[in-house]
Amino acid sequence: xxxxxxxxxxxxxxxxxxxxxxxxxxxxxDDVKCFVDWCAAxxxxxxxxxxETVCRFVEEQGLRLVPTTVRRRLVAIGKVHRLMGMFDPxxxxxxxxxxxxxxxxxxxxxxxxxGISRAQLRDVLAAQxxxxxxxxxxxxxxxxxxxxxxxxxxxxxxxxxLDWRPDGTLRLTIRRSKTDQAGLGRxxxxxxxxxxxxxxxxxxxxxxxxxLFCPIYQGQAVRRDLNSVTVRRAIQKGAAxxxxxxxxxxxxxxxxxxxxxxxxxxxxxxxxxxxxxxWKSVATLARYLEYAEHNVWEHEAYPPRLSxxx
Numbered sequence: 001x002x003x004x005x006x007x008x009x010x011x012x013x014x015x016x017x018x019x020x021x022x023x024x025x026x027x028x029x030d031d032v033k034c035f036v037d038w039c040a041a042x043x044x045x046x047x048x049x050x051x052e053t054v055c056r057f058v059e060e061q062g063l064r065l066v067p068t069t070v071r072r073r074l075v076a077i078g079k080v081h082r083l084m085g086m087f088d089p090x091x092x093x094x095x096x097x098x099x100x101x102x103x104x105x106x107x108x109x110x111x112x113x114x115g116i117s118r119a120q121l122r123d124v125l126a127a128q129x130x131x132x133x134x135x136x137x138x139x140x141x142x143x144x145x146x147x148x149x150x151x152x153x154x155x156x157x158x159x160x161x162l163d164w165r166p167d168g169t170l171r172l173t174i175r176r177s178k179t180d181q182a183g184l185g186r187x188x189x190x191x192x193x194x195x196x197x198x199x200x201x202x203x204x205x206x207x208x209x210x211x212l213f214c215p216i217y218q219g220q221a222v223r224r225d226l227n228s229v230t231v232r233r234a235i236q237k238g239a240a241x242x243x244x245x246x247x248x249x250x251x252x253x254x255x256x257x258x259x260x261x262x263x264x265x266x267x268x269x270x271x272x273x274x275x276x277x278x279w280k281s282v283a284t285l286a287r288y289l290e291y292a293e294h295n296v297w298e299h300e301a302y303p304p305r306l307s308x309x310x
Contacts, residue, residue: 007036009047012083021178023152031076048086049077055098062102070102112291113251115258116235121145124238125197132204132216137234139201140213142194143172144231144255148277149188151228151252153177157212159202168192179280186278228252260285261292 009032016025035057039046044053054077061070078090089095116124124141128134144154153174163171170190180186190198198212205214205221215222215230232252239247256277263273270282279285 009036009080009084012080015083027072028076028079031073032080035073035077047084048081049089051089051092051094054089054092054095058095058098058102062099062105067099067103067106071099074099112287113253113257114246114249115261115288115291116145116239116250116254117258118145118262120239120242120244121258123242123244127242128238132219132221135201135204136213136216137238139198140231140234141238141255142197143190145259146190146194147172147174147188148256148259149174150178150256151231154231155211155213155226155228158210159212162198162212164195164199168195170195170198174278177278179278188276188278257288260288261294264289264292265294 010029013025013029013032016028020028035049036046038057038060039049039053042053042056044050046053054074058070058074061073074090074095078088081088081090121141125138128138140154143149144151147153156175157172161173161175163173165171169192172188172190173185174180174188175185177186202212209221209223211225213226213230214224215226235250235252235254236247239250244250260273260277263276268276270285273279273289274282274285277285277288
């Protein structure tokens, strides 16, 4: 993380490099800077901060931000206080009560990315143009769905992570993920159809590339990694091109959400779904499955006549 060292808290935040993912450190930086700027505007001291100051910040932020964002900013504020060897005001009971007030004041549940179903994915893939961009985006969408991948995991894939199996499927290695900061890695698998789509992309792109997916400039593959924003754009453009209903509600997480819901509806148990998507917590997986069209009573029926005899 590059930043101008004009405040002591930034110096201490640099100590996180190597211990945390760059995206996590950037998130801490943005959240703490928001708090520091707010304190400056209010004429309050940010580090060390008083409990009353943090409570005011939480309640004001809660008027315009979702509770998860407010909680995330509290984590960042507390982290920097501890890094600087100061008392952490975010652990005070008054701050926790302020956060609970923010949570209870929300009238709407948190919005989840709309999941793409397998049928919708087929329509999206069928609508892709026969161009280099269409070939690449088809591979991104098909692979992202069956990997239940996060965008960061997709763009981090390298050619060395692909194992083309004799049965025509693919086994891929996810070297590091949000829930695997130690880089222990895990395997994911694809169908034969998705393996063929990925093979089409690799054949067009050519050999001797480090990353599986790359930018395309003037019809030529560029030898560098792809920005994760491209994944979100591929999902949204593909949904619009296929004329899907609610296409504007699809996000970068829609592949992961939709695939998890499809696995549930297909009858796979919790352990299998967690294994496929790399989830460590059942509670986290439950949020992905919350809006799945899955009726557990669909095939249940009472007999025509119930007997009262034992």
